[in-house]
Amino acid sequence: MTERYDAIVVGAGHNGLVCAALLAKGGKKVLVLEARDEVGGAAVTRSFADGFSVSAGAHLLHQLQPKVMKAIGVHIPLTNERMPTVALSGSGEHLFIDEHTVAGASDQDAEAFTEFMGWSDTFARFLNRQLMKPPPRLGSGQRSDTLKLARLGLDLRMLGRADMRDFLQLIGQNIYDELDARFDTDLLKGAIALDAVTGTHTGPRSPGSLVTWLYRLCTGGHVSQPVGGLGAVSKALADRAEALGVTIRTGVPVDNIVVDNGRVVGVDTAAGRFSSWKVISNADPKTTVFGLVGARHFESTFVRRVHHLRSKGNVAKLHLALDALPDVSGLRYEDFSSRFLLAPSADAVERAFNPAKYGRCSSRPVFELSFPSVSDDSCAPSGKHVMSALVQFAPYDLEGGWTDVARADFHDGALAALDEVMPGLRDLVLHSELLTPVDLEAEFGMSGGHWHHGELGLDQFMFVRPVAGAAQYRMPLDGLYLCGAGTHPGGGVTGAPGYNAAQVILERERSR
Numbered sequence: 005m006t007e008r009y010d011a012i013v014v015g016a017g018h019n020g021l022v023c024a025a026l027l028a029k030g031g032k033k034v035l036v037l038e039a040r041d042e043v044g045g046a047a048v049t050r051s052f053a054d055g056f057s058v059s060a061g062a063h064l065l066h067q068l069q070p071k072v073m074k075a076i077g078v079h080i081p082l083t084n085e086r087m088p089t090v091a092l093s094g095s096g097e098h099l100f101i102d103e104h105t106v107a108g109a110s111d112q113d114a115e116a117f118t119e120f121m122g123w124s125d126t127f128a129r130f131l132n133r134q135l136m137k138p139p140p141r142l143g144s145g146q147r148s149d150t151l152k153l154a155r156l157g158l159d160l161r162m163l164g165r166a167d168m169r170d171f172l173q174l175i176g177q178n179i180y181d182e183l184d185a186r187f188d189t190d191l192l193k194g195a196i197a198l199d200a201v202t203g204t205h206t207g208p209r210s211p212g213s214l215v216t217w218l219y220r221l222c223t224g225g226h227v228s229q230p231v232g233g234l235g236a237v238s239k240a241l242a243d244r245a246e247a248l249g250v251t252i253r254t255g256v257p258v259d260n261i262v263v264d265n266g267r268v269v270g271v272d273t274a275a276g277r278f279s280s281w282k283v284i285s286n287a288d289p290k291t292t293v294f295g296l297v298g299a300r301h302f303e304s305t306f307v308r309r310v311h312h313l314r315s316k317g318n319v320a321k322l323h324l325a326l327d328a329l330p331d332v333s334g335l336r337y338e339d340f341s342s343r344f345l346l347a348p349s350a351d352a353v354e355r356a357f358n359p360a361k362y363g364r365c366s367s368r369p370v371f372e373l374s375f376p377s378v379s380d381d382s383c384a385p386s387g388k389h390v391m392s393a394l395v396q397f398a399p400y401d402l403e404g405g406w407t408d409v410a411r412a413d414f415h416d417g418a419l420a421a422l423d424e425v426m427p428g429l430r431d432l433v434l435h436s437e438l439l440t441p442v443d444l445e446a447e448f449g450m451s452g453g454h455w456h457h458g459e460l461g462l463d464q465f466m467f468v469r470p471v472a473g474a475a476q477y478r479m480p481l482d483g484l485y486l487c488g489a490g491t492h493p494g495g496g497v498t499g500a501p502g503y504n505a506a507q508v509i510l511e512r513e514r515s516r
């Protein structure tokens with residue numbers, strides 16, 4: 005006798021939890037099965053050295069959708085609601101960026117920055133309206149899709165003639181040219197360029213990097229740090245899902261999604277079979293198709309599309325347990341609660357990206373980092389500190405593989421680059437942990453260790469995300485859905501894919 009549910013969600017990443025909570029709120033009996041021993045996927049907090057803990061994957065919130073949190077009824081306590089950003093300079097002449105203002109740049113660039121952020125904000129808000137709903141199917145002939153397309157066109161038209169033209173033009177543009185046309189200060193251009201390409205396999209000169217910049221700003225561009233790290237976000241979502249009636253079982257990997265007579269009927273695990281006519285996968289598209297269902301259950305064209313999905317990660321995570329904060333010229337103690345960017349110029353970001361195209365690591369990596377322990381004393385023993393850093397570019401398919409030597413080289417290169425702007429940092433390190441994309445794949449089960457479960461490129465965006473034939477969360481197999489970062493609108497701790505997937509599933513139920 006197997007247990008039967010209205011829906012089974014495979015994976016308790018934050019999107020799986022959002023989807024499950026909303027389905028339960030819609031009256032469904034929902035089971036979530038998570039392979040790891042804890043919920044959260046890449047949004048977790050864990051110990052990495054005795055007494056030191058860190059957000060092991062995602063480390064800062066910048067895109068969490070308020071609409072999602074409101075729909076589920078979750079409030080996330082933050083240590084710092086709006087973290088300022090410091091663009092680090094080796095000379096101590098840092099830039100201090102506070103959303104729409106910058107201090108430390110020339111007056112002309114400071115003014116241009118405010119103007120640029122306002123301009124970006126207009127398009128980011130337009131984009132955000134498209135992210136919080138499933139994209140229409142192109143050419144389906146269905147009235148609902150035609151209506152959705154018409155609404156999209158109308159929304160675009162509402163931007164006004166000049167902004168509409170700008171938007172259509174900027175879609176394929178790169179961030180590098182835009183920054184070059186607007187600013188002189190290299191450090192400012194480096195900071196924006198890095199934010200535009202973080203988590204993707206692109207450099208600032210790559211087409212589409214202006215759209216990924218806007219994607220990042222979708223919820224207003226505020227950066228924040230939750231109390232207790234990103235794991236606290238996932239825990240709050242799981243608690244709320246359970247309160248809504250969801251059953252969550254951790255440490256239960258799904259071995260395969262069971263298909264019978266061309267439709268999904270449940271999942272198999274070491275703990276037995278669980279039955280449902282609906283299985284929603286929070287795993288990435290490749291894992292779902294090839295690892296959980298099996299290519300034989302899909303049409304060959306679809307299989308080929310999924311096979312060719314670009315999903316090789318480039319971000320490594322570096323965690324340092326520190327004996328004390330470094331003494332950095334130009335920074336006061338309170339500045340250490342900021343987010344830091346280390347990217348001397350847009351060219352430096354592009355040069356850091358170049359080797360990744362050929363499967364090699366950046367010799368001069370670029371960083372986004374923070375010291376979470378400055379505003380959250382649960383991360384480290386009193387007087388000690390933690391640094392959490394994203395280090396780019398570290399290609400998943402490194403030439404020669406991520407051998408011990410390759411890891412040590414990358415780790416030492418990263419520390420040397422940090423030590424140049426934070427002299428003496430290396431001597432403060434009590435313990436360090438480097439997670440390459442290969443480690444991220446192994447730890448979090450994300451193919452290629454990719455931030456977005458699949459590149460956020462124009463060919464894998466909106467109407468064709470993850471691939472044509474599955475861009476509305478429904479897979480071309482009866483009863484199978486996706487709800488993770490690989491779907492529209494993409495990755496980041498947003499909750500948007502989980503929210504949209506739940507809307508699609510509930511809507512289908514209502515229309516039956």
Ligand SMILES: Cc1cc2nc3c(=O)[nH]c(=O)nc-3n(C[C@H](O)[C@H](O)[C@H](O)COP(=O)(O)OP(=O)(O)OC[C@H]3O[C@@H](n4cnc5c(N)ncnc54)[C@H](O)[C@@H]3O)c2cc1C
Pocket residue numbers: 014015016017018019020037038039040043044045046047061062063064065066067256257258259286287288291296319320321394444448449450453454455456457487488489490494495496497498
């Ligand atoms: C190094 C790194 C740093 C990042 N930093 C940030 C950041 O600072 N801010 C930000 O907003 N975003 C960041 N991101 C992106 C963000 O972490 C992801 O986009 C987001 O976590 C995706 O959430 P998800 O729920 O879709 O999937 P995931 O978090 O990947 O969760 C999927 C879940 O499915 C489970 N699963 C997979 N297969 C099975 C199976 N067979 N059976 C059962 N369970 C299964 C996995 O164990 C996992 O728990 C970062 C990503 C990386 C890799």
